[in-house]
Amino acid sequence: MNHRQLEIFHAVMISGSASRAAELxxxxxxAVSRAIADLEGAIGFSLFDRVRGRLVPTPEGQLLFSDVRSSFIGLDRLRASAARIRDFGSGTLRVASLAAYGNTxxxxxxxxxxxxxxxxxITFQIALSAQVRELVVNGGFSIGLAADEVDLSGVDHRVFSTGRACCVMPPGHPLAAKPVIRPADLDGVAFIALSAEDRARARLNAVLDAAGARPNVVVxxxxxxxxxxxxxxxxxxGLSQAVAAEGFVERGLVLRPFEPEVYFKTFLLFRPDTQKSRLVKDFIAALLAARDRGAPKAALSRRPRH
Known part of the structure; x- marks a missing residue:
């Protein structure tokens, strides 16, 4: 078994046929058929059934492909890393963030x-919080910003911000006339909910349940x-933190405080097996400055004490 045989096997699996693999x-x-036959001889089992001239993966072939695919994902990362070094030298920084902060x-x-x-x-990627964690732990990203529902085991972390939730609504909505929105105000109202795993949604649900209020979740x-x-x-x-509403308020979105207070919490994540470089420390300083610079516009948020 050699790398060329595995490369051809991988190409057949992702393309669906020997002819398309040959083109790739x-x-x-x-040559593709010969390499597949040689690989099968080397490993001692069939990778494909030949059905009417088509290659149909066997269960054993599917099992082998799962490992081969992982290996090729690793090779793709190496190629991407080599390309960054070629184009930019060693001066690179990789950052991932949840969307609320990634766009602001x-x-x-x-x-x-x-x-x-x-x-x-700078390589910058916006992802779900769980994906941000994986990018930091396994993807070589130096810094991540994630919401507090993320699994914090296996990562260094610190609180980045704690933002008070507010109700967001279109101009002219009946609730826009109220200076403060309370649980009873949301009873039966068409409501845009965050995902079930979001901790801020869980905190809101606890408040609503205590008040006996049931919004009508439409999205x-x-x-x-x-x-x-x-x-x-x-x-x-809907419920949001003010930082995520940046850009929408200027277009007419109405924000109202929600009481009792509910908070969004965001963490900075770091790889636990590496010391923070000077570039990472400088980027953290820039993050804190950018967070504070936006604070006057986000009057409903607060920053953690250090």
Whole structure:
């Protein structure tokens, strides 16, 4: 068994046929068939059943492919890393964030950071909080911003912000006339809910249940910014933190405080097996500055004490 045979096997599996695999690898179809036969001989079992001229993966072939695919994902990461080193040298930084901050605080932080380090290339990815954690732990990302429902085991972490939840709604909504929104106000109201695993939603549900209030959930989404976009379109009322509403207020979105107070909590995540480099420390400083710079506009949020 050699790498070329595995490469051809991988190409057949992802393309679905020997002919398309041959096109992908720029070899002849007989060369693909020969490599598959040689691989089967080397490992001692069949990878494909030959059905009417088609290659249909066997159960054993599917099992082997799961491991081969993982290996090729690792190779793809190595190729991407090599490309970054080739294009940018060693001065790179990889950052991942949940969407609420990825569309607001992170762009400001990147600008502040690049004002000091214009030579540093940044890889920036927006993802769900659980995916942010995986990118930090397994994907080589130096910094992550994730909501508090994320599994914090196996990562270094610190509180980045604690933002008070507010109700968001379209202009002209009946609740917009109220200075403060309370649980009873949401009873029976069309409501845009965050995903069930979101801790802020769980905290809100506890408050609503205690008051006997039952909003009419019409849409569920994992992103606070999407809650704001849907509310602005008149889909319903939602719960968000003020930072996620940036850009929507200017377009008419109405924010009202919610009482009793419910909070969103966000964590900074770091890989536990590496010391923080000077670049990472500088980017954290830029993040904190960007967070604080947005604070006057986000009057419903508070920052943690250190």
């Amino acid at each position: 690898l720029q070899v002849t179809q007989p 605080v992170l762009p400001r932080a990147i600008r502040l950071f690049r004002d000091r380090h214009p030579e540093i290339a 569920e989404t994992p992103f606070a910014a999407t809650v704001c976009a849907l509310a602005l379109e008149g889909i319903g009322v």
